Amino acid sequence: MSKSSTPLLTVRDLAISFRTHRGTLRVVDGVSFDLAEGECLAIVGESGSGKTVSAMALISLLSRKQAIIEGSVKFKGRELVGLSEEALRPIRGGGIGVIFQEPLSALNPVTTIGEQIAEVIVAHRKLSWKEAHKLAIGYLEQVEISQPDQRAKQFPHQLSGGMRQRAMIAMALSGEPSMIIADEPTTALDVTIQAQVLDLLRRTTTERGAALLLITHDLGVVAETADRIAVMYAGQIVETGKAAQVLREPASPYTRDLVTSVPSFAARGKKLSTITGMVPSPDAFPAGCRFAPRCRYAISACTSAVPPLEELKDGRLVRCIRTKEVLDGTAAGKRTAAATRKGSTR
Amino acid sequence: MSSNATKTKPAPSGLAPKVSESPWAQARRRFFAGRQGPWGLRILGFIVLFVIVGPFLAPYDRFSVPAPSEFVFLGRPPSFEHIFGETAQLQLDVFMLTVNGGRGSLLIGFVSAIGGITIGTFIGIISGYFGGKLDGFLMRIVDVFLAIPSLFVIIVGARIISELGGTGLMTVIIVFVAFGWMGTARLVRGQVLALREMEFIEAARALGVSPVRIALRHVLPNAVGPVVVSFPFAVGGAIIGEAFISYLGFGVSPLSPTWGNMLSNSQQFFLQGNWWWVGFPGLFIVLTALSVNMIGDALRESLEPEGRRA
Numbered sequence: 001m002s003k004s005s006t007p008l009l010t011v012r013d014l015a016i017s018f019r020t021h022r023g024t025l026r027v028v029d030g031v032s033f034d035l036a037e038g039e040c041l042a043i044v045g046e047s048g049s050g051k052t053v054s055a056m057a058l059i060s061l062l063s064r065k066q067a068i069i070e071g072s073v074k075f076k077g078r079e080l081v082g083l084s085e086e087a088l089r090p091i092r093g094g095g096i097g098v099i100f101q102e103p104l105s106a107l108n109p110v111t112t113i114g115e116q117i118a119e120v121i122v123a124h125r126k127l128s129w130k131e132a133h134k135l136a137i138g139y140l141e142q143v144e145i146s147q148p149d150q151r152a153k154q155f156p157h158q159l160s161g162g163m164r165q166r167a168m169i170a171m172a173l174s175g176e177p178s179m180i181i182a183d184e185p186t187t188a189l190d191v192t193i194q195a196q197v198l199d200l201l202r203r204t205t206t207e208r209g210a211a212l213l214l215i216t217h218d219l220g221v222v223a224e225t226a227d228r229i230a231v232m233y234a235g236q237i238v239e240t241g242k243a244a245q246v247l248r249e250p251a252s253p254y255t256r257d258l259v260t261s262v263p264s265f266a267a268r269g270k271k272l273s274t275i276t277g278m279v280p281s282p283d284a285f286p287a288g289c290r291f292a293p294r295c296r297y298a299i300s301a302c303t304s305a306v307p308p309l310e311e312l313k314d315g316r317l318v319r320c321i322r323t324k325e326v327l328d329g330t331a332a333g334k335r336t337a338a339a340t341r342k343g344s345t346r
Numbered sequence: 347m348s349s350n351a352t353k354t355k356p357a358p359s360g361l362a363p364k365v366s367e368s369p370w371a372q373a374r375r376r377f378f379a380g381r382q383g384p385w386g387l388r389i390l391g392f393i394v395l396f397v398i399v400g401p402f403l404a405p406y407d408r409f410s411v412p413a414p415s416e417f418v419f420l421g422r423p424p425s426f427e428h429i430f431g432e433t434a435q436l437q438l439d440v441f442m443l444t445v446n447g448g449r450g451s452l453l454i455g456f457v458s459a460i461g462g463i464t465i466g467t468f469i470g471i472i473s474g475y476f477g478g479k480l481d482g483f484l485m486r487i488v489d490v491f492l493a494i495p496s497l498f499v500i501i502v503g504a505r506i507i508s509e510l511g512g513t514g515l516m517t518v519i520i521v522f523v524a525f526g527w528m529g530t531a532r533l534v535r536g537q538v539l540a541l542r543e544m545e546f547i548e549a550a551r552a553l554g555v556s557p558v559r560i561a562l563r564h565v566l567p568n569a570v571g572p573v574v575v576s577f578p579f580a581v582g583g584a585i586i587g588e589a590f591i592s593y594l595g596f597g598v599s600p601l602s603p604t605w606g607n608m609l610s611n612s613q614q615f616f617l618q619g620n621w622w623w624v625g626f627p628g629l630f631i632v633l634t635a636l637s638v639n640m641i642g643d644a645l646r647e648s649l650e651p652e653g654r655r656a
Contacts, residue, residue, distance in 0.1 A: 061552055085557070093554030100552075105545040110369045110567045116550075119563070123554045155368060168549075175553060 006077065007034035008179055008211050009058070014071040016050070016057050016235075018282075024068070025282040028054050028235040030309075031071075035179065040202065040212040042226035042243065044219065044258070048279040050235040051215050055181050058213075059092050060085075076178070094124040097172035097210075099201070101184040103164035107156040113140070113167045114152025117174050124175045139170040143200060162193035169201055179211040186221060198225055219262050223247055231255045234279055234290035237309060241316030251312055251327055252320040253297045289320070297322040376648035383644030386578075389637035393630065397452060400445030424622055431622035433612070443603050444626045450515055450604035451631070454588045455638075458522035459580035465523065466530025467566075467573055473531065474538025475561045485535070488528045496525040501596045514598040518591070522584050530573060530580075537569035544568075571649045578642035582635040589631055605631050 016028040028050040035041050043051045056062055057069045059080065073080040075095060080088070092098075100106035108116060117136035121127060127135070133152070140148035143166040156164055165185065172180055185201060186194040202225050205212045214226060222229055226243040231254065239252040250256040257275045277294045280286060286293055288303035295302065301321060309319045320326065367375075377383045422432040430440035473484040500521045541547060542565070550560050585605070592598055592606030593613070600607050605627035612623035 059552065061548065089554045089556065091554070092552055098549070098552040100545055100549055102545065106549040108546040108550070108564050108568070111563065112368075119550070119555055119559065120553045123556065123559075157369075158367075171549075171553060 008037045008039075008076060009035040009213075010072070010074040011058070012072040012074075014054060014057060014069070014073065016053055016062070017068045017070075019066050019068070022283060026235070027282045028057070031232075031235075031237055032309075033230050033237065033240060035211050035213060037178065038206065038209045038211055039228065040205070040214060040226045042214040042216055042222040042229045043232055044216060044222055044229055045232035046217060046279050048234075048281070049232040051217075051232045052183055054232070055183060055213060055215050058181065059096050059098070060088055061092075061098075090124065093120050093172075093175035093177065095177050095179065097175055097177035097180040099165075099168050099172045099180060099182040099185050102188045103161065103168045104156060104188075106168055107164060109156055112153055112155055113159065117152075117167070117171050120171055120174045136170075136174065139174045140167065142173065142204060143167070143170045145170075161189055162197060165189060165193075165197050166200065169197075169204065173204055173208075176208070177210060179213065180205055181213045181215070183215045184217070185214070186218070187216075194221075195224075201225075219247065219259060231258065234285055235282065236290060236306075236319065237317070238291065238319045239317065241312075245316065249327060251316065251318040251323045252291075253295045253322065253326050254291045256326055257296075297325055373648045377644055380644050380647065382640045383648065386637045386640030386644060389633055390641065393448065393634055393637070394452065397445050397448035400448075401442070430626045431620075433615075433620075433623050440622055440626055443608055444605070444630060447603035447605045447608050447627055448630055450598060450602055451585050451588060451606065452634070454515065454518055454522065454598075454604065455581040455585040455634070457519050458526055458584040459577055461519070461523035462526030463530050463573060463577055463580060466527035467534050467570070469527065470531040470534025471538055471561060471566060471569070474535040475542060475557075475565055481535075484531070488531055491525060491528050494525075496521065497591070497596075499525070500591055515602050515604070518588055518598055522587060526580065526584070530576060533572055533576065534569055537572060538565055541565050541568050575642055575646045575649060578638035578645065582638040582642075585631060585634055 011034070012032045014028060014031040015026060017024045017026045031050075031054050033041065043055065045051045053062065053067075057067070058073050058075075060069065060083065062069065069081055071081060075091065078091075080091065083091075107113070114133055114136045117139055118129060118132035121132040121135050122129060125132075137148045137152050140151055145151050145163055145166055151159070151163070151167075156167075159167060165188070169185075172182075180201075182201060186197055189197060198221060202212065212225075214221070216222060222243055228240065229243040229246050230237050230240040231246070231252070232238065233254050239246060239250065239255045241251075246255060247259060250259050254275075257273070260273045261275060263272055275294055280290065280293075286303065288305055289295070289298070289307050292298040292302040297320075299322065307319050307321045309317045312318050312323065422428065422437070424431040424440075428439050428441065430444060432439060433443070469484055469488075473481045500518070503517050503521050547560060547564055550564055551557075555564075588598070588604055589606035589609060592604060593610045595610060598604045598607050600611055608627040609624060609631075612620065616624045
């Protein structure tokens with residue numbers, strides 16, 4: 001699917017550092033991925049894994065004072081890293097749309113919904129305000145908001161959470177971008193609304209052949225929506241591949257732990273498995289594999305060098321030297337892990 | 347406007363959206379639902395009406411100087427003929443002085459407040475939104491203006507302008523504007539700095555909205571709340587400020603009366619029992635300050651209710 005033509009978006013060795021009072025911290029390191037036209041790629045990871053920062057860095061939405069973006073982001077063959085705000089403006093919204101996590105805070109409280117959509121239209125097309133307002137109603141209709149002409153005159157606080165997120169989607173669509181970044185688009189919504197909004201998002205992007213970069217920590221969302229998945233841990237991609245494959249047989253211990261920590265009916269009655277500990281903070285990334293301290297498969301070789309991201313088969317990349325053990329099943333791995341843990345405590 | 351269109355269309359079901367009410371309309375409704383705001387407006391309205399139609403109520407010429415034979419050292423207390431009494435020496439009608447002085451005082455109050463707040467808002471937005479070196483530069487200018495004692499400038503300025511033939515009303519306004527914008531600039535800058543980090547500003551930026559439009563349509567409307575609140579207080583401050591410097595003798599010349607210079611001219615006669623010459627302008631200063639403060643408080647309560655701002 002993605003190999004047929006040059007991809008819409010090519011990210012190579014994206015590295016993001018923040019200037020802090022304790023010095024420069026590299027929070028994202030060596031992130032590379034492609035996004036084909038019309039494809040949906042999910043970036044999955046815990047809080048603090050660098051997934052949102054990576055996505056925002058694609059169109060330089062990070063503070064220029066604090067963040068240093070290195071590497072290459074090519075959108076339709078054009079390099080985006082290092083572009084000025086002025087040069088990025090037509091791409092933001094017009095080429096790449098963004099949907100934020102919390103629609104209430106992402107919409108201006110004192111401006112009507114219609115006006116906010118029209119504003120994006122005017123920014124990217126040579127249209128009068130009157131025409132833009134008319135078009136805005138059409139976009140509200142596309143995101144299945146009832147009585148769109150009246151809703152357009154309302155303010156964000158008059159809409160329900162689900163409707164606000166729909167309005168946000170309409171805003172992102174209104175620039176007719178060929179790609180949309182959705183940063184945890186369903187996290188702030190009720191479970192009953194989540195599926196609706198997700199479905200709408202997938203449908204509206206597919207209809208116009210736009211690619212979707214979905215940032216989430218919800219594997220259920222991924223399974224439902226994404227073609228491919230990139231799992232991030234501590235600022236690095238640890239595994240990528242076709243979503244169904246990766247979720248069915250995860251090849252890295254981290255993905256495996258993520259998948260098994262999702263509650264399911266199949267495992268009811270059993271203790272829910274969790275990953276002990278937390279994502280290390282960027283100033284305390286361990287040497288070697290960054291997941292090693294929390295990994296049940298870890299051996300001493302894991303802590304000596306960062307494992308490279310290697311191809312497993314048909315485009316699947318894994319950053320782990322114990323992939324074979326992970327795929328073979330837990331038993332052997334657990335024994336070794338127990339042994340190394342004992343060894344390390346001495 | 348928008349609410350009309352919503353109203354005229356009969357709602358088909360109970361699911362119909364509520365009538366659109368902008369946060370401004372809500373604030374207006376809260377303002378008029380209270381007691382303080384409407385009463386403050388009524389008192390201020392009465393004072394404004396008084397200084398405008400007052401001259402037509404009482405047919406006295408404020409410069410009609412009595413014949414020397416009628417000269418009295420002390421003024422005359424309120425009577426049916428002169429309801430606010432008469433001044434000492436020139437025997438001017440205090441009612442007329444108060445009416446005409448009120449025009450001067452209100453002019454100083456409103457013009458200085460509008461001027462100072464407009465300049466302050468402008469500088470605050472530029473400073474906060476565009477930041478960087480410009481912000482540093484503008485904030486140093488604020489520091490410099492705050493460091494200059496404004497009273498000194500008023501005294502020197504009044505001297506210069508009066509030698510150029512000015513009345514002093516202009517001087518006071520110019521100086522009040524020149525020294526009345528820094529607070530607003532800092533206030534707005536702070537608001538803008540906080541707003542700049544808000545997600546809807548980032549969202550607008552992320553979708554390619556131009557910086558000028560973001561500043562005008564997203565930052566400004568969300569930052570003006572405190573500015574609107576500060577406006578009535580600035581009016582009151584300028585009126586009292588004028589009274590203060592006029593009392594010291596550096597304000598507006600007696601040729602163009604204000605409540606402030608009435609107080610100044612009457613002070614020596616107050617001790618000899620001419621309470622009306624001090625009392626009436628004083629009463630109006632107090633009433634004006636009271637009403638604008640009431641309006642300001644009501645505005646604050648209706649613009650910033652709990653939970654509106656994220």
